Amino acid sequence: MSDSLINALTQIWAYQRRxxxxxxxxxxxLNRLIPVALSRTASGNAVGHFLLGLYDGATFRFDIKQLQRLSAQEFEDCLQVLEMDYxxxxxxxxxxxxxxxxxxxLMEVWRTQPQEHLGGVPLRQPTRTCGATRSRAVNAKGMKAFDHxxxxxxxxxxxxxxxxxxxxxxxxxxxxxLNLTDLRGLDLALFEACVDMLRMHYQANTEVQP
Incomplete structure (x- = not known):
């Protein structure tokens, strides 16, 4: 048995335990996001389309940039739901x-609404990053994920x-x-690379680097 196959099987076994x-x-x-998604707000627009994209990705294709409109907690909640849906x-x-x-x-609220910030309000203003060490770690994982x-x-x-x-x-x-449900067709390593890339992309566009 090759080392690459052993590593893949080990990764899958560890994932199943998690x-x-x-x-x-x-x-x-998901339960935290639903009230946000049902609100007629900027965050609601982004989260609503995100949840609809997980429900029917072919019909509700998702604009990744919309994640930049979310608070850090809302963004992480979206990633946790995405990981659950893998x-x-x-x-x-x-x-x-x-x-x-x-x-x-959700479909009644957002089916006819454009996938953009309500009222023309700009993207979230950059906020102070939570720490240089974490920022570097997110960037390092994101760059490795990009290469993969x-x-x-x-x-x-x-x-x-x-x-x-x-x-x-x-x-x-x-x-x-993006058809969010397409991500289910990736192997575990590629899917996790997508998640790492999303974190780096969010950090780069919403946080002030130290």
Whole structure:
């Protein structure tokens, strides 16, 4: 058995052990996000479209730049829900009470609304980063993730196509809106690279570097 296969199996086994905690924290995050998503606010617009994208990614393609409009807590909650949805034992709306009703309301509120900040309010103003050490760690993981995704994108595979579209959605968000459910088609290492890239992208665009 090759070292690469052993490493992949070890990573998958470790992930399966973490999965119950991922579901627990993701469900808690989802319950915090739903009231935000139902509010007719800037954050509500971004979170509402994000949750609809997890429900039906082909119809509700997501503009990644919208995550920059969220507070740090809202952003991390979105990532926790995204991580929970990577292996969907059930669909996202089934994670909460009366989920079908909630998602019908989300569609009524946001189906006809543009995926942009209400009232023309600009993106979130940069805020002080939580610490130089964490900032460097996020950047280091993000750059490593970028290299991994770029290498995958250069391959002529289904995963390569998804990785390429993900990168293009970060660079040219106006032209490449992401089908969030496509991320389920990535292997674990590539999916986690996407999450690391999202953290670096958010930090770079919303935090004042020390």
């Amino acid at each position: 999965r119950p905690a991922i579901i627990r924290s993701g469900t808690e995050a 292996i969907p034992e059930v669909e996202v709306h089934e994670r909460v009470e009366e989920g079908e009703t909630v998602w019908r309301e 995704l770029l290498q995958a994108a250069e391959s002529s595979t289904g995963q390569g196509r998804i990785a390429g579209l993900f990168l293009m959605s970060l660079i040219h968000h106006n032209h490449y809106r």
